[in-house]
Amino acid sequence: MTRRPARCVLAADVGGTKTALALARAEGAWPGIVSEHVYSSQDHPSLEAVIAEFLSRADARAHARDIAAACACIAGPVERDRATTTNLDWTIDADSLAARFGIAAVELMNDFAAVAVGIGRLEADDLETLQTGRALEHGARAVIGAGTGLGVALMSWTGGDYAVHASEGGHADFAPVDELQDGLLQYLRREHGRVSYERVLSGAGLASIFEYLSTREAPSGEIREALKNAEDAAAVVSTFGLERRDPVAVRALDLFATVYGAFAGNVALTVLARGGIYIAGGIAPKIAGKLKDGTLVRAFTSKGRFSALLSTFPVKLVMNPKVGLYGALHLARRLAQPTVHPARRRGAR
Structure with a gap:
């Protein structure tokens, strides 16, 4: 049988x-x-x-x-x-x-x-702590993540479990915070017209950041050669940046992590994510070394009068791609x- x-x-x-x-x-x-x-x-x-x-x-x-x-x-x-x-x-x-x-x-x-x-189905070693903070039990949570696009979801406690709220917050308008980012906005606006955060915080966005910075400083011949036939320009930029093989790629990763942190802080303030904010998506585990060096958290907490509050919000990096x-x-x-x-x-x- x-x-x-x-x-x-x-x-x-x-x-x-x-x-x-x-x-x-x-x-x-x-x-x-x-x-x-x-x-x-x-x-x-x-x-x-x-x-x-x-x-x-x-x-x-x-x-x-x-x-x-x-x-x-x-x-x-x-x-x-x-x-x-x-x-x-x-x-x-x-x-x-x-x-x-x-x-x-x-x-x-x-x-x-x-x-x-x-x-909620992950193991403890699937997460890396970027900022310990002081988690509020049953506090609101937020999840963001850059990959092909930029995803956002929100979580609120209902009394027995967390309710999940879908979002398209990644398509909110990109808000520069300094002159370098002002220039990036102008650069992207010439190509796209309206510029959302996803135009910056995505694989294509990282490649665009590198291209923008290349107008301010010439990249090395080595990375220019590597990009000629590359199917994934963002992967080339991240590799050269993490290995510090090209100064423009290093600065591109730094700017990417800075904008990532600022955006995470915006989302955290919007929902008062005292239960924590989670950085997921396909890019984060690949550039974890950069995201853990303090650049992202500094931008996350750089919110003027609300910096002290944001320093209490836990920030976690999701390492499991599944x-x-x-x-x-x-x-x-x-x-x-x-x-x-x-x-x-x-x-x-």
């Missing part, structure tokens, strides 16, 4: 550059992952195409017909079970996913809302439970 595979859930973390997928057991020990893989988003026409390719893998195929629920976190706003990605030409619809793959319960959510949920996927996985497992409200379930197989 052939034994039927245990029920599983599907989680997807959809970003402008990469899409991570995981199949995990619907119940039992966390996280219970039976198959996972990361795909290039740009190489696929839709999320459905990525999921279909994933479920055809040998280690996923046996579970493809036993998916009880799915959750996809999307880099962009979600409205009425539909989402259009901000930095990717995909439109994602929960009903279409349910019908295509025969999944009874499907939910879409903002990617940084999923990161906020996922933080935090968004973990958030989606946690929510998918909740969706798979029979107590979930029927309105959140679609037609059963």
Whole structure:
């Protein structure tokens, strides 16, 4: 007699550059992952195409017909079970996913809302402390993170757990704080017109900072040569900056970390994040050495009359790149439970 595979859930973390997928057991020990893989988003026409390719893998195929629920976190706003990605030409619809793959319960959510949920599933060594502060029990929290774009989510205590609030705060207007940043705003405005924080705090933003600083000081021939055929200019700039192989790259990382800290401070003041602010996203772990040298925290607390207050807010660096996927996985497992409200379930197989 052939034994039927245990029920599983599907989680997807959809970003402008990469899409991570995981199949995990619907119940039992966390996280219970039976198959996972990361795909290039740009190489696929839709999320459905990525999921279909994933479920055809040998280690996923046996579970493809036993998916009880799915959750996809999307880099962009979600409205009425539909989402259009901000930095990717995909439109994602929960009903279409349910019908295509025969999944009874499907939910879409903002990617940084999923990161906020996922933080609760991390181990202590997945976090680095940038500022200890004095955390207020059940105080509001905020999560930000730069990658392909700039994500933001907020968390408020409801009496039994934290409620997560999605945000598009990364698209707020960039606010320079000194002459160097004034020049950066003018430089970016010539190319983009309106300049949001995401134009600065992202992979493309780091490359733009380097280009701007290169108009003020000539970079080395070594980095110019490395950038000629580079697919990821930000990775080149960060490598040269961290290794101190080019003075312009060093200053680019310094300016990036400064603006990152100032933006984190703005968000922390907006929600009074006495429970802590978490720096996540794809870039942070890669430049952790720079973010931990005090540059970010100095900018975070540089808020005039409110500097003393901000010095009491804990600031944590999220080092685990799977935090968004973990958030989606946690929510998918909740969706798979029979107590979930029927309105959140679609037609059963």
